[in-house]
Amino acid sequence: MTGLVLERLLADETQTALLGEDLALSLRPGDVLALKGDLGAGKSTLARALIRALADDAGLDVPSPTFTLVQSYDTRVPVHHFDLYRLSSATEIDELGFEEALVQGAALVEWPERAQDYLPKTSVLVELVQHGEGRLARLSGEGAAFDRAARSLAMRRFLENAGWGEARRRHFIGDASARSYEIVSLAGAEPRVLMNSPRLVLGPPVRDGRPYAEIAHLAQSVTAFVAIDRALLAQGVSVPVIHAKDLDQGFLLTEHLGSESFLDSDGLPVAERYAAAAELLAMMHGKAWPERIEAAPGVFHDVPPFDRDAMMIEASLLVDWYVPMITGKPASEALRVGYDREWNALLDRLQGREYTLMLRDFHSPNIIWRGDRTKHDRLGIVDIQDALIGPSAYDVASLAMDARVTISPEIERQTLDAYVAARHAAGVFDEASFLESYAIMAAQRNSKILGIFVRLEKRDGKPYYLKHLPRIRDYLRRALSHPALASLREFYDANGLLEERAL
Known part of the structure; x- marks a missing residue:
């Protein structure tokens, strides 16, 4: 096998098991890990740790497939464990359902040399050889699977440098971007979050x-x-404390704020929690925020503005992606011109309105409820990297028209009322101006989301976002009911942009 080569010393069985965890965190459907080594080299130990990490079950029974030839596991990424030692011919791998296994999951292959020519060129070879009292793991390959494995091993080195080299790693959550998160656990310490944020x-x-x-x-x-x-912590917002960072590679080891959902046990909104989050926003919007922030000694981040270009390119996702889906053809030039004209006229109304630090995706997936705390500390906030300087109304719209859960008009109203009351209590507040800005930002955001959720399905192969479209259309209708948006509402109606569509 050609390509890049990585080596890692494994002093004992524990180190071998940790390598199994590292590889498990990099695995995706279609991947093949070819485990090569003599009898007793540690292949089974490695495979067992990998499968248990995928199952998040340290006690899972993982028998050797020496006699069954293949064992399958319905884990986070379905994995199929092949042992080819008893194959009499390489062609017999077809009879084991090897190709079918890769359609739905990943494959671990022991004794891959028995069917070398039948394995994909993108397979990652993991060779275990004797090295003193331990083992040397040599990884080689090329392509996306190898790159992911290499990055996962780099994350282990990052943990080692942070004093967490023996930590257990488990998948936590991914999001619509390339970022992913893990829970890492070390005896005697509170669990932490390992953030993988590639450039x-x-x-x-x-x-x-x-x-x-x-x-x-x-x-x-x-x-x-x-x-x-750093900026949010300094102003009393509960965001994760960062314990270790590697800005070049994009790794962070952070505080784990908790796992309790902002929603109730049935996944439904809790009006009191949305009101509490609105009050947190009101507190934040009453403060002054820097536009240039030091992330590390000599390393600064300039918080970008939510300018007209940004607002328009986001709103344009509706005509770029949503319109072709509902009409079966690209948006016409006349539709694009009219759409841009209506939106530019509406954005003119934001001139002179209140601008502040805007977190951009302030909604239930990014809020952790901590019921044992009090006041604003009850809310743990994550996913903050895309913050901008923009209209204060935007985050309120993001919260009160939560894209991932149906917010009734009543809870939306209660959320808005909680925010408005907190702003009035804090000082002078132009409520009418805010409510108009709220409607504009809600319309902009929900137009954007209609396009983004279709793009996630069409471009990124994530169809489960389409189920949210009826809710987003309903939110958009609510926003367009404000008198200031009458012209935009007429345009949407005339072009059938709010019609119910079968998905």
């Missing part, structure tokens, strides 16, 4: 020679998270 891939130019991510001011590195985190 943003900007993508192709979409307007004026600039990529979407640049125009929309998406965070390009983990430096943005570190800077915003």
